[in-house]
Amino acid sequence: MPTIVEKILARASGKAKVVPNEIVMAKVDVAMSHENADVVLKSFQEIGVERVWDPEKIVILFDHRIPAESEKSATTHKRIREFVKEQGIKHFYDLKEGICHQVLPEMGHCRPGEILVGTDSHTTTHGAFGTFATGIGGTEMAGVWATGELWLKVPESFKIKVMGKFAKYVTAKDLILYIIGQLKADGADYKSVEFCGPTISEMSVASRMVLTNLSMEMGAKNAFVLPDEKTIEFVRKRTEKKFAAVLPDEDAEYLKTFEFDVSNLRAQIACPHSVDNVKAVKEVAGLKVHQVLIGSCTNGRLEDLQVAAEILEGKKVHSDVRLIVIPASRAVYLEALKAGYIEIFLKAGALILNPGCGPCLGAHQGLLAAGEVCLSTTNRNFKGRMGSPDSFIYLASPATAAFSAIKGEITEPL
Amino acid sequence: MIKGRAYKFGDNINTDDIYPGRYLSITTDREEMAKHCFELAYPDFLKNAKPGDIIVAGKNFGCGSSREQAATCLKYFGISAVIAESFARIFYRNAINLGLPILIAPEITKKINHNDTLEIDLKKGIIKNMETWETIKVLPLPPFILEILNERGLIPYLRKKIAIKKKGESR
Ligand code: SF4
Numbered sequence: 001m002p003t004i005v006e007k008i009l010a011r012a013s014g015k016a017k018v019v020p021n022e023i024v025m026a027k028v029d030v031a032m033s034h035e036n037a038d039v040v041l042k043s044f045q046e047i048g049v050e051r052v053w054d055p056e057k058i059v060i061l062f063d064h065r066i067p068a069e070s071e072k073s074a075t076t077h078k079r080i081r082e083f084v085k086e087q088g089i090k091h092f093y094d095l096k097e098g099i100c101h102q103v104l105p106e107m108g109h110c111r112p113g114e115i116l117v118g119t120d121s122h123t124t125t126h127g128a129f130g131t132f133a134t135g136i137g138g139t140e141m142a143g144v145w146a147t148g149e150l151w152l153k154v155p156e157s158f159k160i161k162v163m164g165k166f167a168k169y170v171t172a173k174d175l176i177l178y179i180i181g182q183l184k185a186d187g188a189d190y191k192s193v194e195f196c197g198p199t200i201s202e203m204s205v206a207s208r209m210v211l212t213n214l215s216m217e218m219g220a221k222n223a224f225v226l227p228d229e230k231t232i233e234f235v236r237k238r239t240e241k242k243f244a245a246v247l248p249d250e251d252a253e254y255l256k257t258f259e260f261d262v263s264n265l266r267a268q269i270a271c272p273h274s275v276d277n278v279k280a281v282k283e284v285a286g287l288k289v290h291q292v293l294i295g296s297c298t299n300g301r302l303e304d305l306q307v308a309a310e311i312l313e314g315k316k317v318h319s320d321v322r323l324i325v326i327p328a329s330r331a332v333y334l335e336a337l338k339a340g341y342i343e344i345f346l347k348a349g350a351l352i353l354n355p356g357c358g359p360c361l362g363a364h365q366g367l368l369a370a371g372e373v374c375l376s377t378t379n380r381n382f383k384g385r386m387g388s389p390d391s392f393i394y395l396a397s398p399a400t401a402a403f404s405a406i407k408g409e410i411t412e413p414l
Numbered sequence: 415m416i417k418g419r420a421y422k423f424g425d426n427i428n429t430d431d432i433y434p435g436r437y438l439s440i441t442t443d444r445e446e447m448a449k450h451c452f453e454l455a456y457p458d459f460l461k462n463a464k465p466g467d468i469i470v471a472g473k474n475f476g477c478g479s480s481r482e483q484a485a486t487c488l489k490y491f492g493i494s495a496v497i498a499e500s501f502a503r504i505f506y507r508n509a510i511n512l513g514l515p516i517l518i519a520p521e522i523t524k525k526i527n528h529n530d531t532l533e534i535d536l537k538k539g540i541i542k543n544m545e546t547w548e549t550i551k552v553l554p555l556p557p558f559i560l561e562i563l564n565e566r567g568l569i570p571y572l573r574k575k576i577a578i579k580k581k582g583e584s585r
Contacts, residue, residue: 021518023556047572137482137504139511143568146576151559153506186474190503221503 003157003252004224005192008132011246012115020156020255030109031144032059032118034100038076040119041083043142052087053148059109060084061093063100066356069364098329098355101125101213101297105205106331108239112227113246117144122297122379124220125213128205129235130227130245132192135216155190155221156255157248161197164263169307169413172207173299173377173397175199176214177268179260181278189219191255194248196226199262205234206301213298214379217275267412270395273383281400281412288320291374292405294398295326295353296360299377302335304398309341311402311413312348318408323350324366326358350405362386368393375404415535416515418468418494421459422528425472429484429505431455432476440483447483448490465492468532472498472523476505485509495534497522497541510559513567517541519552536560 002010006018013024033040037060044052052058060080068074077095084092097103101122104110112130117123119141126133136150144150162175180187193215200208208225215223225231227245235243267281294300294308305327317323325345327333333355336342345352351366359366360378367387368374374386374393381393396404399413433447434454440446452459469475469488475498476484485508488496495515499522509516515536522541526532531544539554555563565571 021553023559025558043569046569047576049576137508137511139482139568140507143511143572146572151510151562186477186502189474189477190500219503 001249001251001253003192003254004130004194004226004246004248005132005155005157005222007246007248008113008115009152009154011113012132018154020154022154023151024154025149026115026152027149028057028117028144029111029114030057030059030104030116031141032100032104032109032116032120032123033141034060034120035062035064035073035076035080036119036138037080037083039138040141040145041080043139044145047142047146049146052089052145055088056090057148058089058145059091059104060089061097061100061103062095063098063103063356064361065363066095066354095356096330098327098332099297099300099357101209102301102328102332105129105209105234106238106329108235108241111235111239111241111243112231113244117141117150121216122213124216124223125209125297127212127215127223128208128225129231130224132222134222155192157192157194157252158188159194159196159254159257161257161259162195162199162262163197163259164199164261166199166262166265169397169399170262170265170267171307171397171399172203172210174265174268175260175262176211177270177278177395178265179258180214180218180270180276181268183218183258185218185274185276187218188215190221191219193220193223194226195223200225201228204303205230206303209301210298214275217379267397267400269400269410270381272381272392272394275379275381275395281396281410284394284410285412287410288373289375289404289409290320290372291322291324291366291368292401293324293326293359293366293374293376293378294401295324295328295358296376296378297328297357298379299398300326300328300332300355302332302339304377305332305336305341306339308398308402309336309339309344311399312350312406313344315348315406317349317405320408321405322366323348323405324353324358325350326353327355329355359386375401375410377401415533416468416494417531417533418466419464420470420526420528420530420532421463421467422523422526423456423469423471423475424523425499426474426477427471428477429481432484433481433487437483444486444490447487448492451487451491463491466494467492468534469493469496470498470522470526471496473500475501476509477502482508482512485512485514489514497534499523510562511568513563513565515563517552517555519550522550525550536563
């Protein structure tokens with residue numbers, strides 16, 4: 001009767017069975033870092049080993065500050081590049097490919113049943129492939145680089161069952177915002193969250209990633225979408241490596257089970273300054289926006305750009321609005337280009353940025369002034385995250401973003 | 415065996431309460447960090463708590479931001495262990511990796527009063543209240559976590575382990 005997380009952690013720690021709250025030493029299959037590899041390598045050097053445990057299992061890329069926005073970042077990038085060469089780290093994408101949580105799946109690093117850790121809190125995203133994926137600290141990652149293992153406490157599990165058909169322009173983003181609004185920011189603290197049900201089975205791989213990405217914002221340690229044919233097909237196309245998909249037992253025990261029906265769900269929006277401050281878009285409709293951002297590891301994939309392009313085709317972005325579009329990866333960018341979406345955005349008056357995190361974390365490329373309102377498809381709206389502490393970030397779907405960019409005010413997509 | 419006096423807190427003590435954001439610019443001076451534990455949210459702590467005390471708290475201890483200083487300041491203040499009904503995930507990991515003993519004990523705030531003397535056996539998972547002679551059983555920490563704690567954190571622990579391995583190989 002084990003859950004999926006219990007099965008994966010048992011295998012990774014060489015045990016027949018593990019129980020919630022037990023602490024195990026788990027072997028890591030993939031260890032991911034971005035610019036903060038710099039912090040990791042400092043601790044790594046303190047440990048006193050010369051070589052990393054396995055240069056094929058470490059993935060490093062730059063996405064947070066690309067191209068370097070300051071001399072400090074340029075130096076960080078340089079230091080990491082040197083370390084990568086020295087250690088012969090095989091999977092290094094520099095600043096060419098895009099955001100880590102999009103690039104790793106694209107490059108075949110996310111495989112069902114495996115353990116993936118990353119020095120980024122939204123590493124939960126990779127659970128969309130039935131991978132146990134979670135964020136860890138820099139100190140611990142240094143330990144992983146040295147030994148290939150880390151300790152993990154076996155989490156208790158929540159099951160979230162979703163049924164019903166989405167109305168037009170209502171998406172996975174609206175669903176997960178609604179769920180976070182109900183469960184609150186600590187509602188899934190430390191838990192492993194499993195998404196299942198007919199609505200999830202119907203969903204594209206990209207939409208499933210929205211759910212696991214945002215599960216972090218209700219405190220989850222990790223999140224899963226149970227692997228199915230769609231998952232296997234996606235992964236097989238991208239890796240030669242063998243993997244064994246893991247599913248929970250039919251009678252697995254869950255601390256709690258939740259059920260949601262999306263049939264009557266309307267577009268949702270997270271209001272300042274917390275992700276669990278969720279309302280229906282219609283409740284805040286009419287509020288003026290200064291910047292609209294479509295992109296990020298949450299909603300910068302092809303289907304997101306597609307819906308935005310369909311809405312923006314032949315239209316103009318409101319004269320008081322800056323619309324910034326950031327494809328999540330180079331691959332997404334290329335596809336969007338071929339499909340004609342990029343042309344639509346440019347004609348509408350949008351700004352297209354290079355694949356990466358852009359202004360999501362407030363480092364560069366489109367920060368906000370005091371008093372400004374940004375409607376963003378990203379995952380965090382904490383006070384001051386995108387610039388001035390006196391600015392306001394609202395989180396919504398790409399459809400809500402596109403309609404709002406045209407109208408110049410928060411608009412429900414209908 | 416850890417012996418100390420209980421210093422009690424309620425639920426949802428966040429990392430800002432434990433270590434005020436205004437001191438985040440202190441990144442390496444750990445003794446200095448220790449001077450600011452609970453400084454703004456619970457100023458009595460710095461007056462009344464003593465090195466060796468054991469923090470006993472309710473649910474969700476250490477919630478909020480991921481700042482490592484929250485665990486570091488308690489450790490360097492001399493707090494000998496933290497027992498709580500539950501911990502926020504990142505605080506829990508940071509505490510162990512920085513060498514601060516930590517135990518999860520459901521309902522513990524009902525069983526222990528402020529200032530009670532406690533004895534903790536981390537290995538067996540036993541908390542003994544020396545005032546009431548009540549023995550509370552919890553899930554014990556596994557041997558490798560205890561080793562990390564004995565070495566005062568993950569980095570020194572690994573440094574030692576790897577040095578021993580190297581010595582063995584060169585023989
Ligand atoms: S896009 Fe934003 S949330 Fe995603 S990894 Fe980058 S900074 Fe983090």
